[in-house]
Amino acid sequence: MRDFDVVIVGGGHNGLVAAAYLARAGRRVRVLEKLDHVGGAAVSAYTFDGVDARLSRYSYLVSLLPRRIVDDIGARIPLARRTYSSYTPNPADGGRTGLLIGPRSTFGAVGAEADEAGFIEFYRRCRALTTRMWPTMLEPLRTRAQMSSMVNDAGADAKRAWRSLVDRPIGEAITEAVESDLVRGVMATDALIGTFAHTGDDKLLQSVCFLYHLIGGGSGDWDVPVGGMGAVTAALSAAATHAGAEMLTGAEVLGIDPDGQVCYRRGDEEHSVSGEQVLANVGPAVLARLLGEDDPGVTQGAQVKVNLVLRRLPRLRDDSVTAAQAFGGTFHINETHSQLDDAYRRAAAGSVPDPLPCEIYCHSLTDPTILSETLRVSGAQTLTVFGLHTPHSLVSGAPPDALRDTLTSAALASLNSVLAEPIQDVVLKDRAGRPCIETKTTWDLERTLGMTRGNIFHGALQWPFVDDDAPLRTPAQRWGVATAHDRILLCGSGSRRGGAVSGIGGHNAAMAALGR
The missing domain is CATH 3.50.50.60 (FAD/NAD(P)-binding domain)
Structure with a gap:
């Protein structure tokens, strides 16, 4: 027995x-x-000595x-819904304007008024597809023909979305939907998180990644x-x-x-x-x-994660939004469509992208329970900075500590390029006076969690x-x-x-x- x-x-x-x-x-x-x-x-952990903040050290959102x-x-x-979807400072003017997407979207602030309708329509069509596909994730597998037939039966919108998301590189569908380089980038980031690919790659790795970021619950909402x-x-x-x-x-x-x-x-x-x-x-x-x-x-992983605890949220150059609005959803940094493609080319050639495309999640704004009462009253906040296009091939040929420092500096420099003050000035110090900054590279994921080549998938x-x-x-x-x-x-x-x-x-x- x-x-x-x-x-x-x-x-x-x-x-x-x-x-x-x-x-x-x-x-x-x-x-x-x-x-x-x-x-x-x-997992969560008290990462910094003497700092009563319980951080999600690796994974961070649920969809x-x-x-x-x-x-x-x-x-x-229990999951909590974020108030805003995203905020993207405009790198063309150093973040003096930006695109807020949520209850009060500001496409006009970045000269993209004409793209708002196309943006909304694009995701409406995507939902026609994802709402049909989502229930199948807990069912025996369908073949491609069976899934295509099921989606096509859902109507013209789902059929068109299938062609855009499954049959073609997602970059093509995005560039057809909107004109603004910044708006295109906001849309394209979901195709690249943890995936090292060009938005127009014929292998469609980025298209699969995009689908998974939109399919959760059929709506693609990512909750805290x-x-x-x-x-x-x-x-x-x-x-x-x-x-x-x-x-x-x-x-x-x-x-x-x-x-x-x-x-x-x-x-x-x-x-x-x-x-x-x-x-x-x-x-x-x-x-x-x-x-x-x-x-x-x-397949190699391609991301770096920087966890921080701040004394307070940093000041923005854009005075039309509050810090709570900007950090209340996903904060995109240097992620225009052209910047994303340029970063991929630089990384593929063996260099750390400059500027490094990043996005930020502020867990504590939506869920302050991870902070002690003392930290909450003081105005402290947590940030997760997630850097894209940092493939494991960059890590494997360099001393781990040295590259970790390089990637940390690249992520913070990218963030500082759109802030009114250096992020380092508002980082909390631990009991020994060290900045509350922790960086996890693909090398760390492989060594600690057994994720081969740092691939989070x-x-x-x-x-x-x-x-x-x-x-x-x-x-x-x-x-x-x-x-x-x-x-x-x-x-x-x-x-x-x-x-x-x-x-x-x-x-x-x-x-x-x-x-x-």
């Missing part, structure tokens, strides 16, 4: 979701996690986590997890544990046998556990290593459907979680329809394991 029905390798959020579903179905489940805590990238998963497993995950990402993990972990799943942290998996045997080290001792099935909540390259197989090669994102000739004979194939071994299923972001904090990979692996 096997020790467990299912052994899950990796306690990230997808592994927790799978554990909750399987345990609720009566399966005996053990989760093995290398770190001393579960959650993977969906792709279906309410159905949360309800099915009995988790409690109340209490930080650690609160999401805590809720999922509690649901899995309550259902009867057994969690084992500090358990580093050393090898997996295709027959279902898993060897791991905990402390100074090595152990072995067997399962009827093994769910791999690790990247494909990590799984290959554990199986003793050849490295499959993984565990590899290139894939369409949420398969080619018409793809095999769909087994439950694992139909759910997009199959490996070359019958007993071993993908469970994380590396599965088809995985990526981001969604739980979809965990749900689909659980459904395949249950043979549904």
